[in-house]
Amino acid sequence: MSILEMLWSALRGITSNKLRSILTLLGVMIGVASVILLLAVGNGSSQEVRDAISNLGTNTLTVRASSGGGGGGQEAATSTSEKSITVDVATQLDAAELGHVDAVVPQVTTSLTVATTDASEDSVSIIGTTDGYFDAGTSSVASGEAFTAADVTTAAKVVVIGQTLATTLFPQSSALGETINVDGSPYTVVGILATQSSTGISDTNSVVIAPISRVQRSFTGFGAVSTLTVEATDSDSVDAASAEIEIMLNQLLGQTEDDESYTITNQSSLLETQQASADSFTVLLGAVAAISLLVGGIGVTNVMLVTVTERTREIGIRKALGATRGAILGQFLAEAATLTLLGGLLGVVAALIGSNFEINGTQPVVLDYSIPLALGVSVAIGVFFGVYPAGRAAAMRPIQALRAI
Numbered sequence: 001m002s003i004l005e006m007l008w009s010a011l012r013g014i015t016s017n018k019l020r021s022i023l024t025l026l027g028v029m030i031g032v033a034s035v036i037l038l039l040a041v042g043n044g045s046s047q048e049v050r051d052a053i054s055n056l057g058t059n060t061l062t063v064r065a066s067s068g069g070g071g072g073g074q075e076a077a078t079s080t081s082e083k084s085i086t087v088d089v090a091t092q093l094d095a096a097e098l099g100h101v102d103a104v105v106p107q108v109t110t111s112l113t114v115a116t117t118d119a120s121e122d123s124v125s126i127i128g129t130t131d132g133y134f135d136a137g138t139s140s141v142a143s144g145e146a147f148t149a150a151d152v153t154t155a156a157k158v159v160v161i162g163q164t165l166a167t168t169l170f171p172q173s174s175a176l177g178e179t180i181n182v183d184g185s186p187y188t189v190v191g192i193l194a195t196q197s198s199t200g201i202s203d204t205n206s207v208v209i210a211p212i213s214r215v216q217r218s219f220t221g222f223g224a225v226s227t228l229t230v231e232a233t234d235s236d237s238v239d240a241a242s243a244e245i246e247i248m249l250n251q252l253l254g255q256t257e258d259d260e261s262y263t264i265t266n267q268s269s270l271l272e273t274q275q276a277s278a279d280s281f282t283v284l285l286g287a288v289a290a291i292s293l294l295v296g297g298i299g300v301t302n303v304m305l306v307t308v309t310e311r312t313r314e315i316g317i318r319k320a321l322g323a324t325r326g327a328i329l330g331q332f333l334a335e336a337a338t339l340t341l342l343g344g345l346l347g348v349v350a351a352l353i354g355s356n357f358e359i360n361g362t363q364p365v366v367l368d369y370s371i372p373l374a375l376g377v378s379v380a381i382g383v384f385f386g387v388y389p390a391g392r393a394a395a396m397r398p399i400q401a402l403r404a405i
Contacts, residue, residue: 024303028343031293035374036351038289040364042282059235061266063228084224100241105132106225112183116169125207128215136231144176144191155213160191164205238266297381304389336386344378
């Protein structure tokens with residue numbers, strides 16, 4: 001029997017019981033679609049986090065104090081440890097003109113209530129920083145302008161706010177030039193940030209950025225800062241900039257490398273950690289989806305066993321007419337492979353359609369290798385689970401097969 005004859009016989013066998021074949025196709029289709037879609041969800045989630053981390057800047061470092069920083073009121077000025085990172089330390093780092101460092105920007109943070117006469121928002125992130133914040137980071141002003149070095153020197157009551165906060169506080173008009181109350185104190189809005197990707201549970205578009213001198217004077221006290229954002233000369237100089245900052249900080253703080261008063265992180269390390277987590281997550285989703293495909297393969301076995309039983313007489317007649325064991329085996333294996341291939345193709349179509357919609361807030365991104373992988377595995381499963389029924393059919397003796405019915 002030629003290959004074409006074998007395929008034609010397989011198609012006739014499949015269509016002989018349409019309902020049973022359709023149900024088997026559905027099982028395989030769901031399994032294949034699940035594999036492709038769940039891998040796509042894992043990849044989409046990974047890509048979203050990767051983009052969010054990249055948006056933080058590929059040439060920036062973050063120096064974060066291990067303790068203290070950014071709060072404690074006026075008493076913080078007197079209780080600050082000699083090893084604390086302060087605005088003066090940041091200024092000295094910036095003035096040191098390190099070879100791979102372009103800028104050092106200090107930040108203090110707190111959470112306060114921000115309100116207008118018509119609206120109010122609780123627990124808004126208040127960031128006190130310098131004018132260099134808008135150059136060193138990825139936060140850009142979409143409308144209006146950023147505050148200036150003069151505003152920092154004079155501790156001016158001016159702020160730049162995020163898009164979400166601007167819409168919440170001024171739903172009917174522009175926030176530019178308007179006054180907002182931060183913990184009861186009036187501040188003038190001079191700029192509105194461009195929309196940013198959120199990297200965690202907090203909304204990065206609901207934020208107030210003000211001169212660090214004003215935030216320290218009014219809210220946090222003149223103690224240690226929360227973080228330092230360090231801008232390297234380029235993305236290739238991040239490691240060198242980290243080493244320079246560490247050496248200089250140890251000198252300024254009078255400590256050794258064994259002291260742990262601060263940590264330095266960069267986006268590369270975050271990306272590596274995220275990638276490892278994303279890979280594990282994607283593998284887990286793929287394993288869960290593979291179970292669906294396995295169940296579909298078991299369904300193929302069940303259908304093929306029933307088919308062999310129903311066609312026992314046909315098998316006997318064919319063997320009596322000279323059909324070889326290989327021909328019978330090939331016929332039923334072809335039926336199983338065709339079933340799973342058709343189901344796999346339908347699963348690919350369903351997965352591609354489903355990938356156009358968000359799933360639990362994540363836009364799936366189909367992996368290039370997932371389609372041939374899912375198709376190949378589905379056909380392999382069909383052949384694997386079809387071996388036993390096909391072998392059983394091929395092993396029948398003609399006399400026994402003819403007597404069966």
